[in-house]
Amino acid sequence: MARPRxxxxxxALLIEEGAVGLLFNGYHGTGIKQVLDKVGVPxxxxxxxxxxxxxxxHAVIEHHSLCVQRNLAEAFTGAPDALTGLRRFFxxxxxxxxxxxxxxxxxxxxxxxxxxxxxxxxxxxSAAWAAWRDGVAGALRTAQxxxxxxxxxxxxxxxxxxxxxxxGAVIRMKIDRTVEPLDKCLRRLLDDYFRP
Amino acid sequence: MARPRxxxxxxALLIEEGAVGLLFNGYHGTGIKQVLDKVGVPxxxxxxxxxxxxxxxHAVIEHHSLCVQRNLAEAFTGAPDALTGLRRFFxxxxxxxxxxxxxxxxxxxxxxxxxxxxxxxxxxxSAAWAAWRDGVAGALRTAQxxxxxxxxxxxxxxxxxxxxxxxGAVIRMKIDRTVEPLDKCLRRLLDDYFRP
Numbered sequence: 274m275a276r277p278r279x280x281x282x283x284x285a286l287l288i289e290e291g292a293v294g295l296l297f298n299g300y301h302g303t304g305i306k307q308v309l310d311k312v313g314v315p316x317x318x319x320x321x322x323x324x325x326x327x328x329x330x331h332a333v334i335e336h337h338s339l340c341v342q343r344n345l346a347e348a349f350t351g352a353p354d355a356l357t358g359l360r361r362f363f364x365x366x367x368x369x370x371x372x373x374x375x376x377x378x379x380x381x382x383x384x385x386x387x388x389x390x391x392x393x394x395x396x397x398x399s400a401a402w403a404a405w406r407d408g409v410a411g412a413l414r415t416a417q418x419x420x421x422x423x424x425x426x427x428x429x430x431x432x433x434x435x436x437x438x439x440x441g442a443v444i445r446m447k448i449d450r451t452v453e454p455l456d457k458c459l460r461r462l463l464d465d466y467f468r469p
Numbered sequence: 470m471a472r473p474r475x476x477x478x479x480x481a482l483l484i485e486e487g488a489v490g491l492l493f494n495g496y497h498g499t500g501i502k503q504v505l506d507k508v509g510v511p512x513x514x515x516x517x518x519x520x521x522x523x524x525x526x527h528a529v530i531e532h533h534s535l536c537v538q539r540n541l542a543e544a545f546t547g548a549p550d551a552l553t554g555l556r557r558f559f560x561x562x563x564x565x566x567x568x569x570x571x572x573x574x575x576x577x578x579x580x581x582x583x584x585x586x587x588x589x590x591x592x593x594x595s596a597a598w599a600a601w602r603d604g605v606a607g608a609l610r611t612a613q614x615x616x617x618x619x620x621x622x623x624x625x626x627x628x629x630x631x632x633x634x635x636x637g638a639v640i641r642m643k644i645d646r647t648v649e650p651l652d653k654c655l656r657r658l659l660d661d662y663f664r665p
Contacts, residue, residue, distance in 0.1 A: 299583040302497035376585055385640040386579035387495040389572055398644040434657050437637030437650065444581040444636060445629075448594040454633065461630050466662050 284322045284332075286312045291333045296377045299387045300330060300394075330384070331397050337380045338401035345408045355415035356422060360463065363439070367455050370443070375450045381405075382440045406432050413467075423469045435462055480518045480528075482508045487529045492573045495583045496526060496590075526580070527593050533576045534597035541604045551611035552618060556659065559635070563651050566639070571646045577601075578636045602628050609663075619665045631658055 290311045294303035305326055309316055323329040345362055352358035370377070385398050410432035416422035422431070438461075442454035486507050490499035501522055505512055519525040541558055548554035566573070581594050606628035612618035618627070634657075638650035 297585050299495060299497055301495055302583070378582060381644075382578075382637075382640050383582035385644045386574060386582040387498070389493050395644055395646070402641060402644060430653065430657065433641075433650065433653060434634060437641060437654060438630060438634040439637065440640060441578075441633030441636035444578050445598060445633060448577075448581045448591055448598060450591070454629065457626065457629060458633060461626065 280321070283312065283314060287314065287319075287322055287329070288332050288336045291329055292337055292380065295330060295333055295384060296380045300326075300384060301387065305329070327391055327393055331393055334380070334384065334394065334397040334401055338404055341401070341405050342408060345405070345412075349412065354419050354421060355412045356419070356463070359409065359412045359416065360459070363455070363459055367452060370446060370455070371452055375446050375452070378443045378447045379440060382443060402436075406436055409436060420469060422467050431467060435467075438462060476517070479508065479510060483510065483515075483518060483525070484528050484532045487525055488533055488576065491526060491529055491580060492576045496522075496580060497583070501525070523587055523589055527589055530576070530580065530590065530593040530597055534600055537597070537601050538604060541601075541608075545608065550615050550617060551608045552615070552659070555605065555608045555612065556655070559651070559655055563648060566642060566651070567648055571642050571648070574639045574643045575636060578639060598632075602632055605632060616665055618663050627663060631663075634658060 287308060290308045291303070294308050305319055306316055309319055319329075323332065344365060348362035348365060349355070349358035352361055381398055381401050384394065385402075388394050388398070406429070410429045413422055413431050413435075414428040417424040417428060422428075438458045439455070442458040445454040446452060483504060486504045487499070490504050501515055502512055505515055515525075519528065540561060544558035544561060545551070545554035548557055577594055577597050580590065581598075584590050584594070602625070606625045609618055609627050609631075610624040613620040613624060618624075634654045635651070638654040641650040642648060
């Protein structure tokens with residue numbers, strides 16, 4: 274396979290550094306210059322890679338969405354059943370939050386809360402959430418067939434409740450600096466409401 | 470009662486204008502000058518009212534928290550029972566979101582997602598969420614005694630789940646521009662999981 278061109282490498286590095294900036298400092302709190310400096314790219318060349326800060330953020334959101342899809346797929350690899358895979362997925366997210374001392378949280382929610390007025394970014398966030406929700410709904414549907422999740426409620430409805438509760442719990446984790454909301458959310462739903 | 474001093478009026482106006490700015494544009498996206506201009510206060514006099522942008526945002530969060538407490542109390546005034554009061558509270562929030570065409574969302578979540586590194590603002594957000602949660606838990610406890618909410622689960626746990634799900638649904642409402650996540654959240658919890 275041909276080695277990616279240098280410009281592709283730089284674009285990928287800018288997106289990865291941008292994801293860190295947007296996660297921790299938000300859209301308005303992230304300066305393009307600061308991202309370029311970290312990657313070691315001169316300011317003038319930003320527009321070789323992106324049309325605008327908005328299109329840069331769009332690329333970051335799409336990259337984040339693909340990472341979530343990949344993490345979800347990895348959690349199911351080798352898992353004995355779908356519910357175990359789902360628990361592994363959330364356990365990995367939780368471990369990452371603990372490792373970062375409860376800072377950062379979720380890019381989709383942080384930007385969803387902060388951004389107003391950009392249709393481009395709003396639809397990118399909407400698509401990212403929907404893709405995640407569809408992946409989790411698929412896992413819940415399999416778990417329903419396997420008999421580990423109640424089958425009398427729609428898997429998409431359960432996935433919506435699970436992810437919306439999880440995201441609210443992530444915000445509380447950030448402002449309370451504790452893992453407790455995440456653990457409670459999963460116990461309340463996976464171990465109680467979702468039980469067959 | 471003595472009329473408030475002019476400086477108290479100005480401080481209150483700055484806080485109200487600041488709440489709008491922070492809700493729609495976030496902390497980093499809100500300029501102090503823009504808030505001062507809207508209220509008609511010269512830039513130099515900001516520090517007569519607040520020590521810093523951080524202490525200004527702190528005052529806005531405390532003001533927002535008191536508004537939530539007041540709205541919660543108002544929803545219960547004249548309500549035939551606690552569960553009806555709680556439904557009225559969420560119906561009022563929903564109506565406000567619809568009136569604003571699904572923009573804005575919730576100040577606590579938006580700032581909770583965006584802010585990092587300010588212990589002052591983090592603890593103010595944590596206290597605001599806790600006060601809201603305690604109010605809702607109190608209502609759910611009354612509803613349990615009235616027989617409209619299941620009594621086998623702790624009211625605080627139910628309030629945590631309800632508010633975290635609600636806040637996740639508010640973010641989805643913002644990025645999907647639809648009231649559906651809010652309605653689904655309340656139906657799923659109040660009409661199903663929380664039923665006696």
